[in-house]
Amino acid sequence: MNGLRCAVVTFPGSNCDRDMAVALEAVSGEAPFRVWHGDAELPERLDFIALPGGFSYGDYLRSGAMAARSPIMRAVVAAAGRGVPVLGVCNGFQILTEAGLLPGALMRNAGIRFVCRDVALTVGNTRSLFTSGYAGGRRIRMPVAHHDGNYFADEATLDHLEGEGRVAFRYAEAVNGSARDIAGVLNEAGNVLGMMPHPERMIEQAQGGSDGRALFESALRGLVGA
Amino acid sequence: MKVRVYVSLKNGVLDPQGRAIRHSLEGLGFSGVSDVRAGRLIELEVDETVTDARLDDMCRKLLANMVIENYRIERVAA
Numbered sequence: 001m002n003g004l005r006c007a008v009v010t011f012p013g014s015n016c017d018r019d020m021a022v023a024l025e026a027v028s029g030e031a032p033f034r035v036w037h038g039d040a041e042l043p044e045r046l047d048f049i050a051l052p053g054g055f056s057y058g059d060y061l062r063s064g065a066m067a068a069r070s071p072i073m074r075a076v077v078a079a080a081g082r083g084v085p086v087l088g089v090c091n092g093f094q095i096l097t098e099a100g101l102l103p104g105a106l107m108r109n110a111g112i113r114f115v116c117r118d119v120a121l122t123v124g125n126t127r128s129l130f131t132s133g134y135a136g137g138r139r140i141r142m143p144v145a146h147h148d149g150n151y152f153a154d155e156a157t158l159d160h161l162e163g164e165g166r167v168a169f170r171y172a173e174a175v176n177g178s179a180r181d182i183a184g185v186l187n188e189a190g191n192v193l194g195m196m197p198h199p200e201r202m203i204e205q206a207q208g209g210s211d212g213r214a215l216f217e218s219a220l221r222g223l224v225g226a
Numbered sequence: 227m228k229v230r231v232y233v234s235l236k237n238g239v240l241d242p243q244g245r246a247i248r249h250s251l252e253g254l255g256f257s258g259v260s261d262v263r264a265g266r267l268i269e270l271e272v273d274e275t276v277t278d279a280r281l282d283d284m285c286r287k288l289l290a291n292m293v294i295e296n297y298r299i300e301r302v303a304a
Contacts, residue, residue: 062291069288098291105293108242152239152294177242 004220006032006048009076011067016053016089016200023200024050027216037070047223048085049076051092053145053198063106063148064094073099085129085219086192090146093184093194102185102194103161104153109146110177116145118208119175121183121197124167128186129222130193131168133214139172140211142197149196151178151185161185169195228302229272229281233290234265 006024010017017034024032032050033043042049057066067073073095080086080101088096096102109115118141123134134140153161158179161167169184176196184195199212235241241263248262268289272281281299290297 061288065288065291097293103293105291107239107294110240110242112242112246150242177240 004028004030004047004223005043005045006030006050006220007035007042007046008032008050008052009035009037009072010052011037011054011056011070011091011095013056013058014052014054014091016091016198019198020050020052020089020200023203023212023216024048024220026203027213028220035072037067037072040071040075042072042075042079046079046084048087048219049079051076051086051088051095052200053090053092056091056095059148062094062098064091064096064098067091067095068098068100077101080187080192083189083191085223087130087215087219088192088194089198089200090144090149090196093196094148096192096194101192102187103157104151104179104185106148106196107150107152108148109150109175114145114147115149115176116143118143119183119197120172121169122172124170124184125165125186127165128168128190128193128218130186130215130219132222133218141202141209142199142212143201144175144197146176146196149176149178151182151196153179158182164188166190168193169197227272227274227304229270229276230300230302231268231270231281231285231289232265232298232300233268233285233295234297235263236294236296239294 008021021032094106121140126135166186170181171183199215202209202212243264244262251259285297
């Protein structure tokens with residue numbers, strides 16, 4: 001995958017940005033650009049943008065609310081509009097909903113507590129840019145680590161998401177009270193994915209499993225020669 | 227001038243924090259509380275050039291998340 005141009009955005013309080021960069025380099029062979037939240041512009045001709053997990057701006061106001069209004073996000077929204085793939089994990093997912101790139105909102109976990117453990121997931125749509133590597137409908141396992149992962153959208157939006165195959169991942173066990181067990185959703189065009197579980201923490205066996213690798217392989221393979 | 231913005235969860239949106247508060251009240255022996263909804267109060271100090279329309283814009287763009295929350299703006303007389 002020579003020459004792939006990926007970027008990882010770091011916000012004040014991001015803490016999975018390095019993991020994300022290591023995962024992208026492990027899969028693509030190229031070190032991603034590291035971009036700061038206060039930058040007004042992204043590197044040119046990007047193939048892939050990742051918003052990592054963490055607690056940007058200390059979760060002030062609402063998780064992801066401040067980061068979604070930071071200077072770099074105007075560039076991310078514009079890039080997403082041009083079709084550049086954007087992956088938001090955990091706090092990145094919260095930022096994508098707050099920025100309006102994905103529908104719904106992530107609320108406090110139904111059980112109040114911070115949930116930090118490996119969870120079972122099913123892949124809701126194996127034809128998307130990010131999930132084609134999970135064909136076969138097998139269960140996968142990824143860690144979650146969040147306080148605000150309880151996905152909410154109104155019933156009409158949920159029906160719409162399901163009808164269009166935009167539920168990328170579902171929890172296969174009780175985790176946080178998410179509507180219809182939704183763990184990850186795609187935007188209408190299919191180039192933006194937000195998810196609470198951490199695929200970047202499941203890249204090789206040394207991390208306890210490699211179920212996250214197929215996500216990056218799917219997305220980046222789709223870009224080679226694109 | 228002081229402006230108070232009250233942000234609250236929309237009806238029908240489950241409020242886990244409110245539920246936990248209700249359970250705690252119950253545990254402290256306060257009976258008769260059937261529901262608790264937790265919101266947020268934001269106080270702004272603004273000058274006279276800040277119109278109601280601008281305040282409304284602030285709420286929609288940042289102070290409230292319109293997917294899950296409602297807001298109410300109150301100007302406080304000095």
